[in-house]
Amino acid sequence: MTRRQGIIALTFAALAWSSSYVIIKATLGQIGPFGLSVLRLLIGGFVLLPFAWKQGFRPRLMGDRTFWLFGLTGVALFQGLQNMGLVYTSALSVSLILAAVPAAVTIFAILFLRERVGWIHYVGLGLTAIGAVVISITPGADTHAANAPLGNLLIIGAIFAWAAYTIQGKRLASGHSATVMTEASLVAGLVILVPFTVAEWLNQGLPMLTWRGALAILYLGAVPLALTTVLWNQALKTVKASVAGLYINLIPLLGVLIALSVGESMTLRQGLGGALTLAGVWLSTWAERSKNREQKA
Numbered sequence: 001m002t003r004r005q006g007i008i009a010l011t012f013a014a015l016a017w018s019s020s021y022v023i024i025k026a027t028l029g030q031i032g033p034f035g036l037s038v039l040r041l042l043i044g045g046f047v048l049l050p051f052a053w054k055q056g057f058r059p060r061l062m063g064d065r066t067f068w069l070f071g072l073t074g075v076a077l078f079q080g081l082q083n084m085g086l087v088y089t090s091a092l093s094v095s096l097i098l099a100a101v102p103a104a105v106t107i108f109a110i111l112f113l114r115e116r117v118g119w120i121h122y123v124g125l126g127l128t129a130i131g132a133v134v135i136s137i138t139p140g141a142d143t144h145a146a147n148a149p150l151g152n153l154l155i156i157g158a159i160f161a162w163a164a165y166t167i168q169g170k171r172l173a174s175g176h177s178a179t180v181m182t183e184a185s186l187v188a189g190l191v192i193l194v195p196f197t198v199a200e201w202l203n204q205g206l207p208m209l210t211w212r213g214a215l216a217i218l219y220l221g222a223v224p225l226a227l228t229t230v231l232w233n234q235a236l237k238t239v240k241a242s243v244a245g246l247y248i249n250l251i252p253l254l255g256v257l258i259a260l261s262v263g264e265s266m267t268l269r270q271g272l273g274g275a276l277t278l279a280g281v282w283l284s285t286w287a288e289r290s291k292n293r294e295q296k297a
Contacts, residue, residue: 014251031213031217034200048186056177080193085158096270096277102248124284136152137149
């Protein structure tokens with residue numbers, strides 16, 4: 001893959017991830033949050049399996065309890081809480097709140113990996129936290145948010161689940177490729193979520209999917225969950241990680257634009273919270289780059 005192809009892959013990945021919130025929100029009208037998670041993981045795991053198998057994934061790896069904890073945090077909890085949150089809040093709010101993911105990862109890195117950051121980084125973390133709180137306590141502005149505070153709280157829970165997943169991933173990365181780790185976490189998360197899905201279907205009945213709903217689930221499993229993981233890992237071979245990080249920061253902005261394009265609305269308070277969150281992320285990212293430049297000098 002050339003550098004140009006890597007940039008195209010990163011752009012596609014950012015667009016795919018950004019689009020997932022609106023699509024999940026729409027699909028939850030036909031299937032429950034746990035059922036959607038399980039079907040999505042089945043499809044994603046199937047698509048990713050050939051790539052993971054080539055890089056060393058084997059069923060015996062699932063005997064390692066580390067992968068089960070990995071799948072619990074980054075797949076079962078993250079997917080479950082995100083989907084449940086989208087039942088109650090808008091895709092726009094989710095896009096804004098998930099901008100705080102880098103801040104949550106940094107907090108966990110400080111606490112569990114003993115990483116050190118400067119005061120500017122702490123200011124950025126503070127702005128991000130304030131922004132997330134402002135968004136979270138904002139009542140729903142339209143019919144897309146049945147119970148915005150509850151939904152936003154669930155999304156914050158998903159953020160911390162992803163932060164824990166990321167810290168575990170850093171510890172596992174020395175012994176396994178990212179694709180193998182992802183496949184193992186998908187398998188573990190799938191198994192963990194199956195009982196919840198069965199209970200959901202016994203309580204609510206089997207989902208009645210339209211052909212559009214079925215295509216949406218196929219897309220959610222094959223593209224944002226599986227294909228983009230492969231593209232991202234390939235792109236990092238030709239594009240610097242610092243450059244790739246810029247595309248991660250695009251995701252909340254693109255997510256908001258997509259949500260607005262399908263009819264969701266933004267309140268002034270949501271806009272203020274989003275601005276604070278993004279400003280905090282930008283400040284933290286700037287501080288990290290400045291630190292890296294000083295270390296290389």
